[in-house]
Amino acid sequence: MNQNYDYEIIVIGGGHSGCEAALAASRMGCRTLILNHNLDNTALMPCNPAIGGPAKGNLVRELDAMGGEQARAADFATLHLRWLNTSKGFAVRTLRAQCDLRDYGSHYTKTLASVPNLYVYQGMAAEIVTDSGRVSGIVTVAGERFSAKRVVMACGTYMRGKVHMGLINFPSGPLGQVPSGPLSDSIMKAGIELARFRTDTTPRICRNSVDWDSLDLQSSDPQPEAFSHWGEKRVHTGHFCARTRTSTVTHDILKAALDRSPLATREIGVRGPRYCPSLDDKILKFPDKESHPIFLEPVGRNSREIYMQNFSTYMPPDVQLEIIHTLPGCERALMLRPGYGIEYDYVRPTQLEPWLETRAVRGLYCSGQICGTSGYEEAASLGFIAGVNAALSVKGREPLVLGRDQAYIGVLVDDLTSRGTDEPYRMLPSRCEHRLIMRHDNADRRLSGIGRDLGLIDDERWGAMTARWIAADSEHERLSAARIQANDRTNEILREAGSSEITEPVPALDILRRPEVSWNTLTRLTGTNLDDESGTWIEIETKYEGYVERENRRVRRLSAMERLRIPMSLSYNVVGGLSAEAAEKLTAVLPRTLGQASRVPGVNNVDIQLVQVAIERLRKSQTVESDDGE
Numbered sequence: 160m161n162q163n164y165d166y167e168i169i170v171i172g173g174g175h176s177g178c179e180a181a182l183a184a185s186r187m188g189c190r191t192l193i194l195n196h197n198l199d200n201t202a203l204m205p206c207n208p209a210i211g212g213p214a215k216g217n218l219v220r221e222l223d224a225m226g227g228e229q230a231r232a233a234d235f236a237t238l239h240l241r242w243l244n245t246s247k248g249f250a251v252r253t254l255r256a257q258c259d260l261r262d263y264g265s266h267y268t269k270t271l272a273s274v275p276n277l278y279v280y281q282g283m284a285a286e287i288v289t290d291s292g293r294v295s296g297i298v299t300v301a302g303e304r305f306s307a308k309r310v311v312m313a314c315g316t317y318m319r320g321k322v323h324m325g326l327i328n329f330p331s332g333p334l335g336q337v338p339s340g341p342l343s344d345s346i347m348k349a350g351i352e353l354a355r356f357r358t359d360t361t362p363r364i365c366r367n368s369v370d371w372d373s374l375d376l377q378s379s380d381p382q383p384e385a386f387s388h389w390g391e392k393r394v395h396t397g398h399f400c401a402r403t404r405t406s407t408v409t410h411d412i413l414k415a416a417l418d419r420s421p422l423a424t425r426e427i428g429v430r431g432p433r434y435c436p437s438l439d440d441k442i443l444k445f446p447d448k449e450s451h452p453i454f455l456e457p458v459g460r461n462s463r464e465i466y467m468q469n470f471s472t473y474m475p476p477d478v479q480l481e482i483i484h485t486l487p488g489c490e491r492a493l494m495l496r497p498g499y500g501i502e503y504d505y506v507r508p509t510q511l512e513p514w515l516e517t518r519a520v521r522g523l524y525c526s527g528q529i530c531g532t533s534g535y536e537e538a539a540s541l542g543f544i545a546g547v548n549a550a551l552s553v554k555g556r557e558p559l560v561l562g563r564d565q566a567y568i569g570v571l572v573d574d575l576t577s578r579g580t581d582e583p584y585r586m587l588p589s590r591c592e593h594r595l596i597m598r599h600d601n602a603d604r605r606l607s608g609i610g611r612d613l614g615l616i617d618d619e620r621w622g623a624m625t626a627r628w629i630a631a632d633s634e635h636e637r638l639s640a641a642r643i644q645a646n647d648r649t650n651e652i653l654r655e656a657g658s659s660e661i662t663e664p665v666p667a668l669d670i671l672r673r674p675e676v677s678w679n680t681l682t683r684l685t686g687t688n689l690d691d692e693s694g695t696w697i698e699i700e701t702k703y704e705g706y707v708e709r710e711n712r713r714v715r716r717l718s719a720m721e722r723l724r725i726p727m728s729l730s731y732n733v734v735g736g737l738s739a740e741a742a743e744k745l746t747a748v749l750p751r752t753l754g755q756a757s758r759v760p761g762v763n764n765v766d767i768q769l770v771q772v773a774i775e776r777l778r779k780s781q782t783v784e785s786d787d788g789e
């Protein structure tokens with residue numbers, strides 16, 4: 160077999176984003192190369208090996224529904240699994256899996272190796288090669304040249320990575336990996352603007368040195384669950400998380416050492432993640448708070464390392480150890496790895512099309528943390544979208560752009576490409592205006608058809624999925640016509656559920672509409688063979704019926720404006736009455752639809768109305784011109 164140097168698609172980076180991009184592109188039939196500068200760090204989790212949680216769990220389910228891999232990797236590696244946000248309602252409840260770091264990476268490594276037209280190679284990309292404004296390949300630091308029609312960059316936090324521990328800093332990638340140096344220069348030379356962000360992680364301590372008996376332990380949920388729609392649901396035993404907390408003693412140590420923190424001394428001037436602040440940040444911003452919770456979480460089945468969630472820090476190692484010893488249960492803890500901060504280059508995402516192609520270099524896509532995000536789930540989602548779009552473009556097909564009313568992934572891409580971000584972007588439920596109809600439980604109904612069209616869901620999976628929908632729909636229909644009889648047994652079950660008794664037959668779905676009546680209670684009243692997951696879908700659709708209908712009406716109303724295409728020939732500088740700021744911002748972002756334009760910062764409702772009028776005028780004049788020409 161000859162070594163190949165010519166590909167349809169090259170993906171730079173074997174992290175969460177690069178793996179998803181490469182899998183999507185190769186599974187769609189493109190000859191793909193994934194180039195990673197260290198094959199042993201494939202899908203490495205440099206921070207907490209946890210997948211899911213609020214909004215992030217929705218991303219994982221959506222990715223899975225379209226044929227992405229992350230949910231399966233998480234299911235393979237899960238140590239501990241819980242439903243979160245259960246008290247806040249079905250719309251925002253989601254799974255969170257604490258994973259085995261090695262198993263997670265090895266699932267991706269095995270999967271990459273199993274796809275026939277996907278080639279995995281160890282090498283560091285140093286240069287993007289372009290030809291008349293189009294990408295044509297890459298060159299590695301070792302001087303190897305690879306040609307490609309499309310290139311996806313997924314370099315994470317490695318580009319000109321610099322690690323900070325106290326006032327000491329040095330070039331490094333995360334977890335002691337080699338940073339990616341020369342690529343940044345090549346990207347900037349190609350006309351793409353880079354900026355810097357920072358992020359941080361916690362110290363890891365030795366499992367055997369923690370006094371677990373003194374802490375509240377939290378086991379996995381008792382019912383079997385899985386992230387993937389096709390995954391085997393399991394109960395996870397043998398691993399637990401525990402909660403400890405900081406105290407005023409901890410905070411006094413931190414405050415006394417602030418002159419050794421690069422955040423306090425402003426040694427690092429760049430922005431970090433607002434929604435996942437370091438302990439140093441918390442002490443600086445909330446000096447009066449007396450305690451912060453810290454969670455001790457396992458990182459692997461066979462690992463002694465314990466991750467300290469909520470305790471990322473830039474402090475020097477000696478201060479970190481002193482702080483650890485103030486935490487209940489950790490008085491004699493042994494530190495295995497100190498925490499650190501890292502700063503790195505990212506691509507300002509407003510330079511990207513809504514299908515993640517750069518405007519400066521055609522055929523070059525960006526995905527993952529280099530688009531300004533933070534998080535494995537955000538990275539994987541962007542990787543999938545970039546990989547799919549690179550493949551669609553090779554095949555000469557229209558790009559895939561998910562709407563804000565279709566998927567959290569649509570919100571993620573739209574926020575980044577329309578609004579940009581001035582801090583590492585993390586997905587949150589509050590970013591998603593249509594979250595009532597974009598839930599964890601209905602990701603398959605929303606998105607699996609798209610995955611099927613892309614060729615990413617095979618016949619077996621599609622058959623299993625459609626059979627599940629048919630069974631759920633027919634049970635929903637049966638229940639819509641069913642009535643619950645008023646008798647002693649019914650009233651006993653209702654009493655047990657804390658619900659009021661009935662004196663005459665009541666429609667089954669009216670009973671299910673009661674907040675205290677769950678799917679399980681209804682099945683005791685009516686009997687059913689339906690699986691619990693489909694039952695939960697019926698329960699949610701029933702309980703939220705009125706809200707869901709209203710939301711769907713709202714989406715239909717907004718969709719005409721949302722999807723109104725802006726002709727590429729529209730020049731914002733000649734749109735009468737448009738403010739100079741709006742014209743400048745719109746020219747920089749070049750939104751594709753009026754909906755996208757409305758979210759560009761600095762553009763207001765009046766500006767949008769003016770742009771709408773300009774689009775209509777332009778359309779009319781083009782129609783008149785073509786009529787004249789006939």
Ligand SMILES: Cc1cc2nc3c(=O)[nH]c(=O)nc-3n(C[C@H](O)[C@H](O)[C@H](O)COP(=O)(O)OP(=O)(O)OC[C@H]3O[C@@H](n4cnc5c(N)ncnc54)[C@H](O)[C@@H]3O)c2cc1C
Nearest residue numbers: 172173174175176196206283284315333339527528534538
């Ligand atoms: C210290 C730290 C703390 C974090 N804390 C959190 C957190 O609390 N919560 C959270 O959700 N997320 C956190 N993250 C973010 C999360 O780890 C990332 O968002 C995620 O890993 C990004 O995935 P990615 O695929 O974009 O990049 P990465 O996972 O960084 O992968 C990039 C890949 O590209 C390869 N690469 C880079 N340059 C080149 C090149 N020139 N040639 C070839 N290969 C190259 C690297 O080897 C690597 O395999 C943290 C990250 C770090 C570093």
